[in-house]
Amino acid sequence: EPEVTQTPSHQVTQMGQEVILRCVPISNHLYFYWYRQILGQKVEFLVSFYNNEISEKSEIFDDQFSVERPDGSNFTLKIRSTKLEDSAMYFCATRLSGGNNQPQHFGDGTRLSIL
Amino acid sequence: AQKITQTQPGMFVQEKEAVTLDCTYDTSDQSYGLFWYKQPSSGEMIFLIYQGSYDEQNATEGRYSLNFQKARKSANLVISASQLGDSAMYFCAMRIYGNNRLAFGKGNQVVVIP
Numbered sequence: 001e002p003e004v005t006q007t008p009s010h011q012v013t014q015m016g017q018e019v020i021l022r023c024v025p026i027s028n029h030l031y032f033y034w035y036r037q038i039l040g041q042k043v044e045f046l047v048s049f050y051n052n053e054i055s056e057k058s059e060i061f062d063d064q065f066s067v068e069r070p071d072g073s074n075f076t077l078k079i080r081s082t083k084l085e086d087s088a089m090y091f092c093a094t095r096l097s098g099g100n101n102q103p104q105h106f107g108d109g110t111r112l113s114i115l
Numbered sequence: 116a117q118k119i120t121q122t123q124p125g126m127f128v129q130e131k132e133a134v135t136l137d138c139t140y141d142t143s144d145q146s147y148g149l150f151w152y153k154q155p156s157s158g159e160m161i162f163l164i165y166q167g168s169y170d171e172q173n174a175t176e177g178r179y180s181l182n183f184q185k186a187r188k189s190a191n192l193v194i195s196a197s198q199l200g201d202s203a204m205y206f207c208a209m210r211i212y213g214n215n216r217l218a219f220g221k222g223n224q225v226v227v228i229p
Binding site: 035042043044045048055058091093100101103104105109 | 222
């Protein structure tokens with residue numbers, strides 16, 4: 001069964017550094033998302049991306065965050081200047097189409113640890 | 116904004132027994148979808164089952180079924196014939212039709228014991 005692939009599985013970074021988290025969506029999926037889950041807490045929506053632009057973002061997704069799909073396949077989340085509170089599991093999700101019954105399929109996540 | 120509530124404490128269930136996980140939600144929208152995801156200790160999020168707000172039948176998917184009560188705004192997940200591999204955190208989530216984001220509850224922890 002096709003799946004969403006995320007790399008790296010674990011990233012350790014010094015505070016203030018930039019990180020890029022990568023996601024390869026399921027082929028032919030059109031809608032892309034990033035979520036995060038701080039340890040022991042619920043999953044929180046960050047941003048959605050469709051047709052090469054952001055379609056919705058949450059209040060968490062401030063100026064230090066950006067997303068892009070540079071080569072038509074990878075979907076990336078960049079955090080410009082990381083803070084301690086950015087430590088979390090980051091999930092990429094993709095959805096086939098705009099159909100209401102279409103679920104978002106999640107990758108295995110990237111665990112980001114900020115030191 | 117929608118709110119998803121999962122308040123059950125961690126649950127222990129005997130192998131082969133059924134378990135019901137509670138989920139209530141609060142929204143003023145009439146058109147929405149409800150989703151359940153499983154998160155094992157390894158961390159990945161696995162889609163289990165979907166229920167649309169206009170669906171007249173409760174959703175079923177293998178051993179998973181949804182007890183959907185729209186008037187009560189509840190969408191409880193029933194796992195029948197529990198297996199050891201069902202031990203995980205289970206998240207209820209909602210998406211308002213026309214929106215993009217999934218809103219998640221805090222999850223229900225299930226441990227299946229032999």
